[in-house]
Amino acid sequence: MSVKQSLLAILDQGACYGYQLRAEFDRRTGGTWPLNVGQISTTLERLERDGLVTRADIDGDGRVFWSITDEGRHATRTWLGTPVERSSATRDELAIKLALAATLPGVDLTSIVHAQRTATLKHLQSLTRAKYAGSDPEGAEELAWSLVVDSMIFQTEAEIRWLDHTEQRLRAAPPQALALELDTEPARRGRPARGAATA
Numbered sequence: 001m002s003v004k005q006s007l008l009a010i011l012d013q014g015a016c017y018g019y020q021l022r023a024e025f026d027r028r029t030g031g032t033w034p035l036n037v038g039q040i041s042t043t044l045e046r047l048e049r050d051g052l053v054t055r056a057d058i059d060g061d062g063r064v065f066w067s068i069t070d071e072g073r074h075a076t077r078t079w080l081g082t083p084v085e086r087s088s089a090t091r092d093e094l095a096i097k098l099a100l101a102a103t104l105p106g107v108d109l110t111s112i113v114h115a116q117r118t119a120t121l122k123h124l125q126s127l128t129r130a131k132y133a134g135s136d137p138e139g140a141e142e143l144a145w146s147l148v149v150d151s152m153i154f155q156t157e158a159e160i161r162w163l164d165h166t167e168q169r170l171r172a173a174p175p176q177a178l179a180l181e182l183d184t185e186p187a188r189r190g191r192p193a194r195g196a197a198t199a
Contacts, residue, residue, distance in 0.1 A: 003035065003043050005079040008052060008068060012076050015056045017063040018044070030145030032152070047072065094159070098166060109170055117163045124156045 010016060010024045018040050025035055044066055047053040052072035056065040068076070094116060101107045131149045 002079065003039065004047060005076065007040065007043055008047065008072050008076045009080065011053060011066060011068040012073055015065040015067045017059075017065050019063075021066075027141055028144050030141075030148050032148045102170075110167065113163055113167050113170070117160060120156060120159050120163065124153065124160065127153050127156060 006025060007021055010021055010028070016024065018037050021040050021044075022035050022037060025033075044053060048055065048066075050071075051069060052075055053066045053068055056067040058064050098109070098112065101109050101112055127149055131146060131153065
């Protein structure tokens with residue numbers, strides 16, 4: 001998620017100070033991605049350096065207000081109009097954990113999958129409860145919150161399907177396919193080509 005672009009989009013509605021930006025971001029996303037004020041200050045300084053925001057007035061309480069520039073408005077429109085690109089490389093801790101566990105001798109991969117499924121189902125239940133706990137289903141804040149929660153629910157449901165698929169693959173895999181011995185050949189520098197270990 002781009003904190004920079006999100007803050008610009010909020011500033012496009014009017015000048016804000018740091019704590020106000022944090023509160024607006026939380027309000028518009030249901031608090032699903034907590035930001036700290038230090039992160040916001042650093043981001044605002046970078047945006048100022050890049051000519052996307054300027055320091056505006058300082059009020060009687062010493063709060064520094066920030067305003068978006070024309071370049072910032074253009075960057076916001078571009079961000080909102082550009083599809084989010086998904087990375088082809090995985091950084092998913094669960095996928096990496098299961099991939100590694102599948103190659104380690106003596107690891108009960110089925111119990112790892114069962115434990116994760118139980119935790120994921122519990123998480124899905126809490127998300128579902130949270131979705132229906134809102135007070136004003138017609139309000140803008142509730143709509144914003146439900147969009148984020150729906151995305152999290154769909155991702156969690158997909159994780160459960162993937163865990164089911166993984167368990168089926170484990171049942172079908174021959175036992176010798178579930179462990180790798182350490183490679184005693186000297187490791188080469190750089191990233192190995194995909195499939196190089198089997199060549």
